[in-house]
Amino acid sequence: MxxxxxxxxxxxxxxxxxxxxxxxxxxxxxxxPGLSWGIGAFIIYLGIDAVTSRMNAHDKHIETKESQAQTG
Structure with missing residues (x-):
């Protein structure tokens, strides 16, 4: 067979x-390769977020002083 x-x-x-x-x-x-691009983009995002939040906090601080000066 x-x-x-x-x-x-x-x-x-x-x-x-x-x-x-x-x-x-x-x-x-x-x-x-994709992980490194993602981590890089996230670090850039954190940097931009930190700068813009500081700018917004500074603007709010100035607005508060101006409003106190007008009422006082």
Whole structure:
């Protein structure tokens, strides 16, 4: 009896599981470029927020002094 190769009809559909770009090592190694951009954008946002909040606090302080001078 000759040995027959068993043909798996789902082999093509399951091939993606063995693709290298789905491995955890590949995902971790390629997550860093996006992570660095995100951290950089967040630091810029925090800097802008700190500057604008100081400006708003300064403007409110000036408005308070002016209103006290007008009522007093």
């Amino acid at each position: 000759p040995s027959q190769k068993l043909h798996d009809p789902w082999a093509k559909r399951e091939a993606w599981r063995n693709a290298p770009h789905f491995s955890p090592r590949y995902s971790l190694r390629h997550a860093w």
